[in-house]
Amino acid sequence: MTVSTVACQRDCPDACLLEVEVSSGWVFNVRGAQHPVTRGFACAKALKFPQLYRKNRVLYPHLREGDEFVRISWDEALDLLASKIKEIIEDYGPQEILYYNYAGNSGLISYSYPVRVFNALNATGVEHTICDEAGEVAIELHYGRRYGAFPEDFEKARMFVVWGANLSSSSVHAYRLVVDGVRRGSKLWVIDPRRTKVSRLGRHIRVKPGTDFYLAVGISKILVEEGLLNREFIDRFGHGFPKYKEFLEGFDLSRIEEVTGVPVKMMEEIAQDYHELKPSVTYVGVALQKSLYGAEALRVITLIPALVGVHRGFYFCNSSRDFDTSLLSGLHFRKNDRRVNMLDVGTLLARGKFRLIYIWGANPALTAPRSDLFRNALRRKDLFVVVHDVFWSETAKLADLVLPATSMFEQDEVVASWWHDYLHYSKAVVNPLGESKPNWWVTRELAKRLNLPEEVWADPMEVLGQVLRKSSMVSDLNEVKNKVSVKLKYPPKDQYQTPTGRIEFYSTVAESMGYTPLPKPPELVSEDGWLHLLTSSLPESTSSQDLKGESPLHLSPEDASRLGVKDGDLVIVKSDEGTVALAEVKVDDSLPEGVVWARRGSRLKLGAVNDLTTRKKQLIKGGNAFNSSKVKVMPFYCG
Numbered sequence: 001m002t003v004s005t006v007a008c009q010r011d012c013p014d015a016c017l018l019e020v021e022v023s024s025g026w027v028f029n030v031r032g033a034q035h036p037v038t039r040g041f042a043c044a045k046a047l048k049f050p051q052l053y054r055k056n057r058v059l060y061p062h063l064r065e066g067d068e069f070v071r072i073s074w075d076e077a078l079d080l081l082a083s084k085i086k087e088i089i090e091d092y093g094p095q096e097i098l099y100y101n102y103a104g105n106s107g108l109i110s111y112s113y114p115v116r117v118f119n120a121l122n123a124t125g126v127e128h129t130i131c132d133e134a135g136e137v138a139i140e141l142h143y144g145r146r147y148g149a150f151p152e153d154f155e156k157a158r159m160f161v162v163w164g165a166n167l168s169s170s171s172v173h174a175y176r177l178v179v180d181g182v183r184r185g186s187k188l189w190v191i192d193p194r195r196t197k198v199s200r201l202g203r204h205i206r207v208k209p210g211t212d213f214y215l216a217v218g219i220s221k222i223l224v225e226e227g228l229l230n231r232e233f234i235d236r237f238g239h240g241f242p243k244y245k246e247f248l249e250g251f252d253l254s255r256i257e258e259v260t261g262v263p264v265k266m267m268e269e270i271a272q273d274y275h276e277l278k279p280s281v282t283y284v285g286v287a288l289q290k291s292l293y294g295a296e297a298l299r300v301i302t303l304i305p306a307l308v309g310v311h312r313g314f315y316f317c318n319s320s321r322d323f324d325t326s327l328l329s330g331l332h333f334r335k336n337d338r339r340v341n342m343l344d345v346g347t348l349l350a351r352g353k354f355r356l357i358y359i360w361g362a363n364p365a366l367t368a369p370r371s372d373l374f375r376n377a378l379r380r381k382d383l384f385v386v387v388h389d390v391f392w393s394e395t396a397k398l399a400d401l402v403l404p405a406t407s408m409f410e411q412d413e414v415v416a417s418w419w420h421d422y423l424h425y426s427k428a429v430v431n432p433l434g435e436s437k438p439n440w441w442v443t444r445e446l447a448k449r450l451n452l453p454e455e456v457w458a459d460p461m462e463v464l465g466q467v468l469r470k471s472s473m474v475s476d477l478n479e480v481k482n483k484v485s486v487k488l489k490y491p492p493k494d495q496y497q498t499p500t501g502r503i504e505f506y507s508t509v510a511e512s513m514g515y516t517p518l519p520k521p522p523e524l525v526s527e528d529g530w531l532h533l534l535t536s537s538l539p540e541s542t543s544s545q546d547l548k549g550e551s552p553l554h555l556s557p558e559d560a561s562r563l564g565v566k567d568g569d570l571v572i573v574k575s576d577e578g579t580v581a582l583a584e585v586k587v588d589d590s591l592p593e594g595v596v597w598a599r600r601g602s603r604l605k606l607g608a609v610n611d612l613t614t615r616k617k618q619l620i621k622g623g624n625a626f627n628s629s630k631v632k633v634m635p636f637y638c639g
């Protein structure tokens with residue numbers, strides 16, 4: 001048996017360094033490496049991956065023949081794909097070819113390199129709006145770059161505010177740092193409509209979903225009115241504060257209490273803590289931002305630490321690096337900017353748009369909004385669907401051509417985190433299963449067959465080498481290869497890369513981007529008769545992966561009794577878009593009345609939870625609004 005190191009490549013902020021035990025060509029065991037962030041422990045997903053990576057694998061290229069798949073060779077698969085692409089370009093133009101990808105493998109090469117061939121073809125690409133992009137931009141409007149607190153800052157924090165994040169599931173190492181903080185006496189506030197493991201450790205504010213904007217305004221207003229600000233800090237590092245103050249004055253606290261369901265008294269307490277307990281870290285979950293005004297809420301939330309004088313006292317997404325990944329994705333080969341919002345892809349496909357779609361690192365048949373539309377559209381006869389995946393995902397099962405991908409144990413990668421500041425190098429520890437190939441290999445071979453210039457199919461590690469050499473945060477690829485884990489040099493916390501060089505309470509860049517310089521308040525609409533559908537992650541699965549069978553729909557005890565249903569009963573769930581699914585009930589006392597919950601990307605008894613999620617988008621960056629989905633639930637009687 002040998003013990004090797006692998007960098008976890010899952011879509012997760014922790015981006016862990018793992019120790020894996022290999023014997024007779026198989027990975028048997030995984031544990032967290034001794035590392036400043038991973039700290040010798042791994043999450044439930046990593047621990048069970050040695051069992052899972054062998055199962056349900058796509059082992060060979062497969063071509064659909066009617067309802068069946070037949071095994072073909074890589075040469076046949078690539079020749080077929082290349083000839084389809086050539087044909088479509090000739091008959092309809094490159095815009096009819098679409099790629100769709102996300103962070104199924106979040107390694108720098110796996111994520112970006114495959115885009116190269118599509119850029120060189122001037123095919124249609126996607127804007128990555130499905131996760132946190134809107135929130136990233138929201139912070140940049142006021143702070144320049146979006147980096148905030150790092151794990152080291154968590155270690156020093158006297159107060160944590162965990163705002164819309166279920167840490168014991170979505171980031172177990174951040175959770176551990178918060179637990180350690182609480183043990184040493186740091187204060188913890190958790191803002192979440194649901195009761196969660198982390199909310200049990202501190203003061204819990206059960207805000208009504210989607211009203212966080214107003215809660216943040218309430219807290220900020222109290223800080224201003226009660227003189228709890230750090231005026232010196234604001235004068236020295238802030239820009240446009242008088243206008244922000246005026247903006248806050250326009251809101252009424254008792255109305256905020258009504259809208260958010262949070263007593264003014266509680267807002268006063270947390271405001272007082274923000275003032276007294278410094279430094280603090282406000283951990284803002286991606287989930288908080290997945291609502292119609294999520295990114296706008298983020299603008300107000302992340303400005304709170306600035307009011308009390310903490311430099312970048314928030315964490316949302318630290319992936320702000322000077323890595324020129326456009327070199328990897330070959331943006332320079334492209335002659336246009338032809339992209340569509342990935343949240344619209346299902347709708348566009350359903351309308352008959354596009355002739356070929358190439359999907360990797362994503363499972364939109366379960367994770368896109370209105371996934372029913374997406375699944376139906378993939379069955380179109382005039383659409384050639386190519387899916388490159390490690391497993392027989394729901395999307396792969398609907399493809400015309402299925403290509404086998406290597407797992408994180410079987411490929412070399414360089415992995416960066418969106419939370420911590422370490423860059424990891426990962427080497428394959430076992431041979432690829434079956435004929436599986438890394439993402440870069442497939443698209444590189446495709447580029448060759450399409451007779452694209454040699455530069456398009458350059459060696460991925462060499463291109464990555466150029467990217468890292470250009471960066472000021474790391475010396476070069478060799479440093480990462482030799483050290484396995486390298487601490488990146490981020491700019492100082494008190495540097496603000498806005499046009500004024502300050503924290504812009506009044507954003508000078510927002511206007512030029514078509515956004516309001518001050519955060520835009522959510523419209524208040526009546527929710528009569530509708531239940532709020534929230535979806536989020538569970539510790540043992542990543543998004544739609546590793547799920548077995550169907551998930552139940554969780555109902556609060558109040559809603560369950562109103563509907564006269566109990567555990568195991570069936571209910572019909574209808575969305576505000578008119579889609580219908582059937583689900584088993586799970587009564588869940590962690591939910592407030594009016595909120596139903598299901599695990600994201602899961603299948604229900606009939607249909608999938610994402611068949612019910614809204615296609616509405618945010619103003620900022622066209623970001624998703626998964627957590628603004630509304631449903632009606634009815635008991636299902638049969639017989």
Ligand SMILES: Nc1nc2c(c(=O)[nH]1)N[C@H]1C(S)=C(S)[C@@H](COP(=O)(O)OP(=O)(O)OC[C@H]3O[C@@H](n4cnc5c(=O)[nH]c(N)nc54)[C@H](O)[C@@H]3O)O[C@H]1N2
Nearest residue numbers: 164165166170191209210285286287536537539541542543
């Ligand atoms: N185990 C595991 N870890 C993961 C993932 C996974 O699928 N599984 N996915 C990864 C990815 S892709 C992402 S983007 C992150 C997401 O990580 P997080 O942003 O932490 O998301 P969730 O774990 O889904 O937890 C979301 C919490 O937000 C709450 N919430 C929902 N709506 C609102 C609201 O309007 N206001 C407030 N205050 N709270 C709200 C929910 O009740 C829930 O408890 O996690 C990453 N880590």
Ligand SMILES: Nc1nc2c(c(=O)[nH]1)N[C@H]1C(S)=C(S)[C@@H](COP(=O)(O)OP(=O)(O)OC[C@H]3O[C@@H](n4cnc5c(=O)[nH]c(N)nc54)[C@H](O)[C@@H]3O)O[C@H]1N2
Nearest residue numbers: 102104105131360361362363367388393405535543544600
């Ligand atoms: N209802 C609801 N829907 C949501 C969300 C929500 O909160 N609620 N969250 C959204 C968010 S934040 C995100 S990030 C998305 C995630 O949605 P997706 O991006 O679709 O993520 P996964 O479901 O994890 O699917 C990733 C796929 O990549 C495959 N894969 C893994 N490694 C590799 C590899 O090396 N190569 C290739 N080719 N494939 C690989 C996996 O097997 C899996 O099938 O879901 C979004 N959808």
Ligand SMILES: [Mo]
Nearest residue numbers: 130131132286
């Ligand atoms: Mo995500």
